[in-house]
Amino acid sequence: MATPIDSDQRLHLVFGGELEDIEGVRFRDLSGLDVVGIFPDYASAQAAWRAKAQATVDSAQTRYFVVHLHRLLEP
Template identity: 45%
Template sequence: MEEKETKQQLYLVMGGRVTDPRELEFQDPESLHVAGVYGDYDRAVEAWRGNAQRTVDDAEMKYVIVHLHKLLDPEA
């Protein structure tokens, strides 16, 4: 039986203050909060949700999940 090799998937969770809550331009990119890099999407969503809920009352704070594996290997 042949095993299919799966490529590693990495997810970055980060957030910070944005210039416009409807956009994704950060006011001060150097001060972004990096919540972490995760090896599976479920853990990344959990980290994103925890940080987003902690800052829910601040409309200018936004957290995102970045699919690092898509940036590292765009043809995959």
């Protein structure tokens, strides 16, 4: 029996790293991925993503992503 996910808890993961090619989403070094953290809502995840993206703006190969973990956890 599936358990419902608490609707107030919408977890988001923010991570990034250097890509092999700017047109793809294949990381150059998986061991070097920067896991920024897991956040309780999209707004805080977006703020963390924006800060990391701004800090790496000079590196065209470096990208950060927001993953909607709550969507993966829903039955």
